[in-house]
Amino acid sequence: MEKLVVYNTLGRKKELFKPVNSPSVGMYVCGPTVYGDAHIGHARPAVTFDLIFRYLKHLGYKVRYVRNITDVGHLEGGADTGEDKIAKKARLEQLEPMEIAQYYSYRFRINMDQLNTLPPSIEPLASGHIIEQIELVKKIFDAGFAYIVNGSVYFDVEKYNKVYHYGKLSGRNLDELRANTRTLQMQSEKKHNFDFALWKKAQPEHIMHWTSPWSEGFPGWHIECSAMSTKYLGKFFDIHGGGIDLIFPHHECEIAQSQSANKIEPVKYWIHNNMITINGQKMSKSLNNFITLNDLFSGKNESLDKAYNPMTVRFFILQAHYRSPLDFSNQALQAAEKGIEKLFKGIDTLQKITPSAISDFDVKIFKQKCYDALNDDFNSPILIATLFDGIKFINSAKQGKGKLTGEDICLLKEIYNGFVFDILGLKKEENKNNEKFDDVMKIILELRDNARKNKDWSTSDKIRDQLLKLNIDIKDTKQGATWELEK
Numbered sequence: 001m002e003k004l005v006v007y008n009t010l011g012r013k014k015e016l017f018k019p020v021n022s023p024s025v026g027m028y029v030c031g032p033t034v035y036g037d038a039h040i041g042h043a044r045p046a047v048t049f050d051l052i053f054r055y056l057k058h059l060g061y062k063v064r065y066v067r068n069i070t071d072v073g074h075l076e077g078g079a080d081t082g083e084d085k086i087a088k089k090a091r092l093e094q095l096e097p098m099e100i101a102q103y104y105s106y107r108f109r110i111n112m113d114q115l116n117t118l119p120p121s122i123e124p125l126a127s128g129h130i131i132e133q134i135e136l137v138k139k140i141f142d143a144g145f146a147y148i149v150n151g152s153v154y155f156d157v158e159k160y161n162k163v164y165h166y167g168k169l170s171g172r173n174l175d176e177l178r179a180n181t182r183t184l185q186m187q188s189e190k191k192h193n194f195d196f197a198l199w200k201k202a203q204p205e206h207i208m209h210w211t212s213p214w215s216e217g218f219p220g221w222h223i224e225c226s227a228m229s230t231k232y233l234g235k236f237f238d239i240h241g242g243g244i245d246l247i248f249p250h251h252e253c254e255i256a257q258s259q260s261a262n263k264i265e266p267v268k269y270w271i272h273n274n275m276i277t278i279n280g281q282k283m284s285k286s287l288n289n290f291i292t293l294n295d296l297f298s299g300k301n302e303s304l305d306k307a308y309n310p311m312t313v314r315f316f317i318l319q320a321h322y323r324s325p326l327d328f329s330n331q332a333l334q335a336a337e338k339g340i341e342k343l344f345k346g347i348d349t350l351q352k353i354t355p356s357a358i359s360d361f362d363v364k365i366f367k368q369k370c371y372d373a374l375n376d377d378f379n380s381p382i383l384i385a386t387l388f389d390g391i392k393f394i395n396s397a398k399q400g401k402g403k404l405t406g407e408d409i410c411l412l413k414e415i416y417n418g419f420v421f422d423i424l425g426l427k428k429e430e431n432k433n434n435e436k437f438d439d440v441m442k443i444i445l446e447l448r449d450n451a452r453k454n455k456d457w458s459t460s461d462k463i464r465d466q467l468l469k470l471n472i473d474i475k476d477t478k479q480g481a482t483w484e485l486e487k
């Protein structure tokens with residue numbers, strides 16, 4: 001197997017990837033809270049972890065990829081007070097919370113499919129795992145790291161920190177947190193502001209609630225990921241992913257919960273993708289720069305010049321390393337659009353090269369360079385740059401300025417198919433008429449060729465001129481006539 005190195009947020013350095021139970025790999029990624037349409041902020045983790053999923057599978061690992069759907073417990077502002085995001089939407093639209101969750105989960109999956117991300121192996125719902133969450137809260141409480149106030153259960157961060165280390169992932173420490181939150185919120189039930197809810201007693205107006213040993217209530221936001229990752233991947237698994245905005249408090253709290261219950265740190269490699277900004281600004285509803293994926297694909301948003309193909313969006317995301325910030329603009333998207341076109345065109349050109357007796361391009365070294373890029377913490381921009389270097393050579397070979405043997409042409413086709421379509425997950429726009437169109441063009445070019453052989457120049461010129469009117473450009477080369485659709 002290739003030597004893969006990944007950047008681990010825990011420890012902040014690159015480490016050799018060695019799965020806990022090779023060749024099995026367990027990967028958990030925090031999924032969406034389904035109360036609105038997916039936006040470009042959702043596209044980045046989806047594409048990032050899809051690349052990781054695809055590459056690990058390509059390397060021969062047997063990957064179980066779990067991405068949850070949060071349909072309960074995520075309160076406004078991400079804190080312990082405030083209205084549940086899904087319940088609020090349900091109230092405003094006079095629907096059942098589960099109708100909201102079902103509607104937006106369905107639309108999320110369509111968007112993910114458009115981006116050509118593979119479905120996760122398991123997509124568990126938080127509301128479908130209430131029993132597991134209650135059991136986990138019991139375990140944490142029995143271990144002595146939780147306290148009960150008025151039917152709600154809170155995690156005792158200070159007590160946990162005496163035994164383990166709270167802040168390990170985010171680099172924050174308790175003294176700092178204490179200094180920042182000296183004034184305890186009025187009427188707060190918590191001992192400290194940095195404590196967090198494991199179970200909340202439901203207020204009478206709260207529509208989503210379940211029976212528990214402590215109260216009729218609902219789970220805290222962080223507990224679902226601990227419960228579901230343990231259930232499907234075990235107490236200690238390989239990869240936990242998400243956006244950097246989730247490092248604190250969400251992932252820090254996940255570690256605290258799992259470790260206090262299971263007495264073992266839950267995750268070997270923490271992988272976090274950076275954020276997307278829009279024209280240099282953070283995306284937010286208040287800044288009025290909120291762009292959903294449906295907006296992007298349809299062009300229906302005043303900040304967009306036009307509609308963008310999902311593959312353009314995917315390519316745009318992959319052109320940056322997942323740990324670098326990525327700025328979204330019409331200009332950048334249009335550059336990505338041109339880039340992906342050039343890449344696909346180069347792959348097509350590969351089919352049209354006449355083989356030579358020798359090659360002046362080292363395909364084996366080229367292949368290794370592609371692997372080296374991804375083996376260095378999934379460096380997709382370096383991979384894409386390498387693929388473009390190859391395209392440059394392919395184009396020069398087509399013009400007779402470089403040579404490739406038939407064997408090397410086959411090998412290059414294999415490399416491009418593997419890296420571009422299987423691993424980067426790009427795909428050409430389906431056009432069922434394309435193949436037929438190719439066949440028709442073949443017939444027309446043959447007729448024109450016959451006319452030329454018979455020195456019937458008026459017919460051959462007429463065919464060429466008429467096709468040009470349809471933006472089909474015919475070029476006569478030594479090997480015969482070729483055609484190209486002009487844009």
Ligand code: ZN
Pocket residue numbers: 029030031225250
């Ligand atoms: Zn999570």
